[in-house]
Amino acid sequence: MILDGKAPTGPIENSWDKHRFDMKLVNPSNKRKYKILVVGTGLAGGAGAATLGELGYNVDAFCYQDSARRAHSIAAQGGINAAKAYPNDGDSIRRLFYDTIKGGDFRAREADVWRLSQVSNNIIDQCVAQGVPFARDYAGYLDNRSFGGAQVSRTFFARGQTGQQLLLGAYAALARQQKAGTVKLHPRTEMLDLVVVDGVAKGITVRNLITGEIESHWGDAVVLASGGYVNVFYLSTNAMGCSVTATWRAAKKGAFFANPCYTQIHPTCIPQHGDKQSKLTLMSESLRNDGRCWVPKKAEDCEKHPKDVPEEDRDYYLERKYPSFGNLAPRDIASRAAKEQCDDERGVGPGKRGVYLDFKTAIDRVGVDTIKERYGNLFEMYEKITDEDGYERPMRIYPAPHYAMGGLWVDYHLMSNIPGLFVAGEANFSVHGANRLGASALMQGLADGYFVLPYTVSNYLAGITPGAVKDDHPEFKRSVEEVQAQISKLLKINGKRTVGELHRELGKVMWEDVGMARSDASLNHALKRIPEIRDEFWNNVKITGEANELNQQLENAGRLADFLEFAEILTKDALHREESCGGHFRVEHQTDDGEAMRDDENFTYVAAWEFKGAGNEPELHKEPLRFENIKLAVRSYK
Amino acid sequence: MNLTLHVWRQKGPKAKGKLETYQATNVSEDESFLEMLDEVNEELIKAGKDPIAFDHDCREGICGMCSQVINGKPHGGQERTTVCQLHMRSFADGDEIFIEPWRAKAFPVQKDLIADRSTLETIMQAGGFTSCHTGGVPDGNALLVPKPVADYAMDAAECIGCGACVAGCPNSSAMLYTSAKVAQLAVLPQGKGEAKARVKSMTDALLDEGFGNCTNHYECQDACPKGINVKFIAKLNREYIKSLV
Amino acid sequence: MYLLTSSVGRKQLMAVTGLLLVGFITVHLLGNLSIFAGSEAINIYAEKLKSLGPVVWIFRLVMLVLFLVHITFGIQLTLENSAASPETYAIKQRTKTTFAAESMIYTGLIILAFLFYHLLHFTFHLVQTDAVDAVHTLVNGRPDVFSMVAKSFNSAFVSIVYIISMAALFLHLSHGLQSLVQTFGFNNGTSQDKVIGIGKLVAIFYGLAYIAIPLAFLFHIVKI
Incomplete structure (x- = not known):
């Protein structure tokens, strides 16, 4: 099937304004008759739930954490982009648009x-009004910093905790609506199924994580803002609870999964320390503003103390390879470059999987106090984890899975192919193409939540009867039974392997075979291994405890079960995409000097996969991408 | 290294809990405290026993989910460190470690080391926001906030809402948590308008939710993994006095 | 009354009444210290005080109200606070608070008990009657307060009661003084340690100054 993204036609400058006018509205007094379910309370879900509530809809919001404030958006450090052009350095909405399309390797x-670039400016204003303490100068004006993939300073930040502050802004807006009674929050509640009635999303089935009770919730529209899926790699920078479950269960009900192979490997993470490690820690890419990446030129220098490697024996590989962007090359490029150096036996630290990020030059230039002011909390974090002082000796960094550009397929309205099911934030596939630029995730989450969903959800609701299907419909009962059946099945296996062990095993396969460099052979190897691990899981996993109590093993098992199905689709997508673009790098498709080589002729489309059951071949649907405003070009940061 | 753990086990909210002893063996000093607990849990699962339930999520010290009192100190007592950022190198071979949940009337234990902190949410709902609508706000630079003010607000805003201040407080008061939000919004032009109502409604909610009163012990500041200073409680007190006149 | 029910309101009332009570003990101390200027000095002081008549009664009434407010809310807050933390940790490690801070209610109650004893002793002359009878003798036409005090403190028991009570006062003040500065909102982060230090020094001063009186008589440094 050829999918239609329903993007507006005509001059792009006015596309969103014109479209906003064309969309239908719901009369203010009718809004309270509608109920909207929002799954996830991060930037997209939190902002969306708050804004929809403020408009007068009845909103039920769900999160698996004990508070809406703990969604993983909180961990974003570096900043949020906006085309404000405050520094007068040549920025504009068009440039942000251009950078984002190019940064995404022309796959968005x-x-x-x-639209994202246009509303980016409203986001900053909105957050300021909420009391988000953005960095300011002494006169009181908003401060900016630079981020990868851009030659302008357009990133707004709140120390190294921008995600936290933005999320707390959305959380505060949500709290305000909770008090007003328009939003009801269900914390410690995990969505386990989407209820589809006659092809339309009408509700969800959830598990109360405290009591274990399975509950039905009906809604006139369902918004999934449940984040990304890179925990499929087991070790990632995501929170432990991040999973593909909400989106995957929707996919199992017919929603198409788009571009799952576009996964972002972030270049500045703290290297792995051992086998028992449970997660990887990211340090903001903003560090690359002042830090210089290098490895020793000679393999024999790798064991030496970095101070003992003389300047002329250091290879500042990003500056060498990409003179114009240097250390601020986009993430996918910086990550692959680091991998190349380590593959060349010139990595540093334990296992030689690491490169140096050196602040010496910056400290000499601006002084240690300024560096402390800019990145103090990151250095502190680095020291806590590694026991090394980043001011004294260069940090060691290595790429780690960080973000999923892929997600459920949505049209211009952020509505999936299932009417009534909206998907926002990292959970959808929309704006980042094959690679996301730094400081754009926060922008997208809030854009979707504050400024897109309120319009597009209203437009949808205007065309349906409120409360036409409620939780007394037989589909809800059927969904509850399905969920309960899966839980009992899991608890009955009583095998020998723990969920953690099997997740590690899956993660290892995914990282090695479907990680930063993918080949036909590695992908086929993964396609062989994933079903084996899945079988092992369903035959030999051990989950203690019961269904009707707080049972963290059971939660994890359900999430892993979904990863084990999803991993296969991710791998199949990677195998079918016979080109390299952004975060998807196929070793068969690279230039002579190792750069990604796109195949625009054959792959300028969104690959949206329809799940047909575990072990069955998924069906591929394509949405062709047209570039009318930006010329398709080889992406160069040289 | 090998360690002896005394962990609070409690089946459910109404069940009676007690400390149980476990051995953690072959612990590497590069592991985080939670990774050490993961290992203990793996062993328990394999032995068919119920693993220790504990809250955790981001494991990088920002989500505020992790909440354990270790050897009598919330988050283990290391300066500016959450449990998830606590590493085993700060322990020695043969150590005995006591692990307990947050304890306060306002934080009833749900299972093992997991406490219900929804009372903190109620405090926030009582006024921890500016009443701005989405859209229709002025330009970000329309209201100037000089750097020292922005820095002050940010110092307060760093609170991760973990509840360690309550767990460490002899009175189980959530005053530091409340004051951080009151102070942040009180100094910003965007939040000043509602400052008087906010300080009253938030401190009232604190009492209604069963937290204690602040009697200036300052344990909270030491317990706080983000180093939130009690000067914000002084600021709250100031705001309160202002609200009376 | 909102102030009487709110958490911070009552804290402010504790601080205000506390501050006024500190004012009282300051005045009281100044009067007491006149004992070191010889018997004549304190007798003149006592006579002067008595001659004020209704003013003394107004003053006593104000003091009664201050004490009642301070004590009532002190007890109420303590009860609320212990209700808020019903369960204790198996291991408890406190790093910032002090013994003085944790024992405010106890030192407060000791001071209250002392207050009754003190009133019965030197105001109503109902305890240690043989010693306090001295006040009925006139010296230079004035009641001999000096001898009353001196004879009282010749008793080791009475002196020890006073010394212990004043030690409690010291503890109470050592937390209370810095506490009221915080409660009034005068703390900017850098000043806090200084305020705590100064608070303790002032508390030590009050404690020592008050204790000096019974000690002086007990060890016959000041003689009749």
């Missing part, structure tokens, strides 16, 4: 990206 929908 133009109209969506334009």
Whole structure:
């Protein structure tokens, strides 16, 4: 099937304004008759739930954490982009649009990206009004910093905790609506199924994580803002609870999963220390503003103390390979470059999987106090984890899975192919193409939540009867039974392997075979291994405890079960995409000097996969991408 | 290294809990405290026993989910460190470690080391926001906030809402948590308008939710993994006095 | 009354009444210290005080109200606070608070008990009657307060009661003084340690100054 993204036509500059006018509205007094379910309370879900509540809809919001404030958006450090052009350095909405399309390696929908760039400015204003303490100068004006993939300073930040502050802004807006009674929050509640009635999303089935009770919730529209899926690699920078479960269960009900192979490997993470490690820690990419990446030129220098490697024996590989962007090359490029150096036996630290990020030059230039002011908390974090002082000796960094550009397929309205099911934030596939630029995730989450969903959800609701299907419909009962059946099945296995062990095993396969460099052979190897691990899981996993109590093993098992199905689709997508673009790098498709080589002729489309059951071949649907405002070009940061 | 753990086990909210002893063996000093507990849990699962339930999520010290009192100190007592950022190198071979949940009337234990902190949410709902609508706000630079003010607000805003201040407080008061939000919004032009109502409604909610009163012990500041200073409680007190006149 | 029910309101009332009570003990101390200026000095002081008549009664009434407010809310807050933390940790490690801070209610109650004893002793002359009878003798036409005090403190028991009570006062003040500065909102982060230090020094001063009187008589440094 050829999918239609329903993007508006005509001049892109006015596309969103014109479209906003064309969309239908719901009369203010009718809004309270509608109920909207929002799954996830991060930037997209939190902002969306708060804004929809403020408009007068009845909103039920769900999160697995004990508070809406703990969604993983909180961990974003570096900043949020906006085309404010406050520094007068040549920025504009068009440039942000251009940078984002180019940064995404020409695999995103133009109209969506334009809209994102346009509302980026409203986001900053909104957050300021909420009391988000953005960095300011002494006169009181907003401060900016630079981020990868851009030659302008357009990133707004709140120390190294921008995600936290933005999320707390959305959380505060949500708290305000909770008090007003428009939003009801269900914390410690995990969505385990989407209820589809006659092809339309009408509700969800959830598990109360405290009591274990399975509950049905009906809604006139369902918004999934449940984040990304890179925990499929087991070790990632995501929170432990991040999973593909909400989106995957929707996919199992017919929602298409788009571009799952576009996964972002972040270049500045703290290297792995051992086998028992449970997660990887990211340090903001903003560090690359002042830090210089290098490895020794000679393999024999790798064991030496970095101070003992003389300047002329150091290879500042990013500056060498990409003179114009240098250390601020986009993430996918910086990550692959680090991997190349380590593959060349010139990595540093334990296992030689690491490169140096050196602040000496910056400290000499601006002084240690300024560096402390800029990145103090990151250095502190680095020291806590590694027991090394980043001011004294260069930090060691290595790439780690960080973000999922892929997600459920959505049209311009952020609505999936299932009417009534909206997907926002990292959970959808929309604006980042094959690679996301730094400081754009926060922008997208809030854009979707504050400024897109309120319009597009209203437009949808205006066309349906409120409360037409409620939780007394037989589909809800059927969904509850399905969920309960899966839980009993899991608890009955009583095998020998723990969920953690099997997740590690899956993660190892995914990292090695479907990680930063993918080949036909590695992908086929993964396609052989994933079903084996899945079988092992369903035959030999051990989960203690019961269904009707707080049972963290059971939660994890359900999430792993979904990863084990999803991993296969991710791998199949990677195998089918016979090109290299952004975060997807196929070793068969690279230039002579190792750069990614796109195949625009054959792959300028969104790959949306329809799940047909575990072990069955999924069906591929394509949405062709058209570039009318930006010329398709080889992405160069040289 | 090998360690002896005394962990609070409690089946459910109404069940009676007690400390149980476990051995953690072959612990590497590069592991985090939670990774050490993961290992203990793996062993328990394999032995068919119920693993220790504990809250955790981001494991990088920002989500505020992790909440354990270790050897009598919330988050283990290391300066500016959450449990998840606590590493085993700060322990020695043969150590005995006591692990307990947050304890306060306002934080009833749900299972093992997991406490219900929804009372903190109620405090926030009582006024921890500016009443701005989405859209229709002025330009970000329309209201100037000089750097020292922005820095002050940010110092307060770093609170991760973990509840360690309550767990460490002899009175189980959530005053530091409350004051951080009151102070942040009181100094910003965007939040000043509602400052008087906010300080009253938030401190009232604190009492209604069963937290204790602040009697200036300052344990909270030491317990706080983000180093939130009690000067914000002084600021709250100031705001309160202002609200009376 | 909102102030009487709110958490911070009552804290402010504790601080205000506390501060006024500190004012009282300051005045009281100044009067007491006149004992070191010889018997004549304190007798003149006592006579002067008595001659004020209704003013003394107004003053006593104000003091009664201050004490009642301070004590009532002190007890109420303590009960609320212990209700808020019903369960204790198996291991408890406190790093910032002090013995003085944790024992405010106890030192407060000791001071209250002392207050009754003190009133019965030197105001109503109902305890240690043989010693306090001295006040009925006139010296230079004035009641001999000096001898009353001196004879009282010749008793080791009475002196020890006073010394212990004043030690409690010292503890109470050592937390209370810095506490009221915080409660009034005068703390900017850098000043806090200084305020705590100064608070303790002032508390030590009050404690020592008050204790000096019974000690002086007990060890016959000041003689009749």
